[in-house]
Amino acid sequence: MGKKNKKKKKTQDNKLDPACNTRNTKNLIAEVNMNTKEDLVSQLPDDILCCIISLLPFKSAVKTSFLSTRWRDLWKTNLVRNGTKEDADIAISSFLIDFNDLYRSRNIWGVQFNFHNGNVLLASVSPNRKLHLDFSTAKQEFPRQFGWQLDLNCQTFMYLPPSSTFLIKTLHLVSVSYHNNEAVSSLVSNFHFLESLIIAKCNGLRSLRIAGSPILGNLTVFDCPQLKSLHIKASWLHTFRYRGVLPWFSFEFRELRLHDAMFDFRKGPGYRFANHDFNVFLHGIRYAKKLTLCRWTFEVHIYNNSCNLYSNIDLFMLIDSIDV
Amino acid sequence: MSTAATADASSSGDTTEGSVRLLTLQSEDGEVFEVKETIATQSVTIKGMVDDDCATSTIPVCNVTGRTLAMVIEWWNKHEIGAVSNEKELKEWESQFDTIDDKSDRDDVYDLLMAANYLNIPTLLDCCTSAVAEAIKGKSTDEMREFFDIKSDFDEKEEDALRKENQWAFEN
Structure with missing residues (x-):
């Protein structure tokens, strides 16, 4: 702002004194800039900043969101489309089918869909074959409850499927709801090589049943x-x-x-819990080599109720919380 | 830098040089340049004005200094059809714009970006945006802040939440 005022003043001076040297003023402006270290880049229009971001590799593009509030959501701007749920289904399928070619040629790593009702779907792929699907809901109404059965593809292939899309190794599902869980299930059944599955922040999800494939090695369920x-x-x-x-x-x-x-069960039981249930749970994970429990779980359920920890655990850790 | 530009404070409106019409552009700080219409219409904005017959008097180029406007005109001259003999020569000449070695280069690129945006010059926009992208790719957030002179306005809690939200992008 200071720079602008100074320039305006200079123009006026020019009118009064035509002999005034423009270059001196420029040096002065440069000095002022050097001293105040004005953040000029953030003053560029959104279009230009988005264009710069679109030319960056994926991780660098996401890192720009940490620069300042001005930059926070810019990296997503190139991805945004508006439309109906049907438009989103089509756009996301075609994005998934083409993503490898698109990614290589134009650094397109995702698509964000804004629905008319305020809901948002962000689908993005990072280069390590990780697909992130985030169904954020704008409305904070009481979520409709649902049970979800997620069957991963158990077929083994003698040859590679035609589209590289299906080579996705990691799937991150955020905020899946009553309205879209079936669509997600049908999408997931296409991924034959899924090694990691992360399910997080699904409001309204009451019961979850996951049938894994022979190559699913990592499972995370959070919040x-x-x-x-x-x-x-x-x-x-x-x-x-x-x-x-x-x-x-x-x-x-x-x-x-x-x-x-x-x-990490610090939030307590989500159902009418009996102490015996915890023994059943511990029995289920009896072969775990490394077990980490939050301190609260241990003190309330194991120490106080004399539940049995199994002796083949190599490493047992107590922590205050599990961070993502 | 401004060899292509002729400053003539007394001229206003359109004049002709041979059969080529000249347009008068005035920078934010009052410098006046006469430019051939065939060259200046590489700017979509100016082309629109010419097409609408609005380019008959001095065209003010707001937010662009004389120094930057001279660079833009140099760009136009080089990109005029027939100005350079081959694509390779043009790319070599452009390379002076697409690397940012220090903060003075960086500020020049910002100025050119503002000008290219205002005047709508797609070739110059592409060159300058890729120069900035090239300069920051692979840098950490702190290094980017240093490069841009950006001061974070997040409080610790906000930044922490944002990092958690986008953590998935950095996991292997």
């Missing part, structure tokens, strides 16, 4: 506030992380050889 029951059938799972209310856990497999299990 689903209404979750009352969690059923897992994934015999090759080696890493499992859970944070949120304590649901009724059931594991359907003969031998679950977890290498690393982390549980």
Whole structure:
């Protein structure tokens, strides 16, 4: 702003004194800039900043969101479309089918859909074959409750499927709701090589049933506030992380050889809980090599109720909380 | 820098040089340049004015200094059809704009970006945006702040929440 005023003043001076040297004023402006270190880039129009961001590699583009509030959401701007749910389904399918070519040629890493009702869907892919689907809801109304059965593709392939889309290795699902869980299930059934699955912040989700594939190794379920029951059938799972209310856990497999299990139940039980249930839960994870529990869980459920921890655990850790 | 530009404070409106019409552009700080219409219409904004017959008097180029406008005119001259013999020569000449070695280069690029945006010159916009992108790609957020002289206005809590929200992008 200071720069602008100074320039305006200079123009006026010019009119009064034509002999005045423009270059001196420029040097003066340069000096002022050097001293105050004015943030000039943030004064550029959104269009230009978005254009610069669109030329960056994915991680650099996301890093620009941490610069200041001015930059916070700019990296998403190139991705935004408006429309109906049907438009979004089409746009996201075509984005997924083409993403490898698009990504290579134009650094397009995602699409954000703004629905007329204020809901937003952000689909983005990072270069390490990670797909992030975030269904944020603008409305804070009481979410409709739902049960969700998520069956991962268990087919093994003798040859690679035609589209590289299906090579996605990590899937991050945020804020899946009653309205879109079936669409998500149908999308997920296309991913044959999914190794990691993260499900977070699903409001209204009461029961979740996950049937994993032989290559699903990582599962994370975080912060689903209404979750009352969690059923897992994934015999090759080696890493499992859970944070949120304590649901009724059931594991359907003969031998679950977890290498690393982390549980943070500080929010307390999400259903009518009996102390015996905790023994059932511990039995389910009895082969875990490394078990991490939040301190609260240990003190309330294990220490006070004399539950049994299994002796084959190599590493047992107590922590205050699990961060993402 | 401003060899292509002729400053003539007394001229106003359109004049002709041979059969080529000249347009008069005036920078924010009062410098006046006469430019061939065929060259200046590389700016979509000026082309629009010419097409609408609005370019008959001095065209004020707001927010663009004389120094920057001279660079823009140099750009136009080089990009005029037939000005350079081949694409390679043009790319070599453009390379002076697409690397940012220090903060003075950086400020020049900002000025050019503002001018290219105001005058709507797609070739110059592309060159300058890719120069900035090239300069910051691979940098950490702190390094980007240093490069841009951006002061974060997040409080610690906000920045922490934002980092958590976008953490997925950095996980392997």
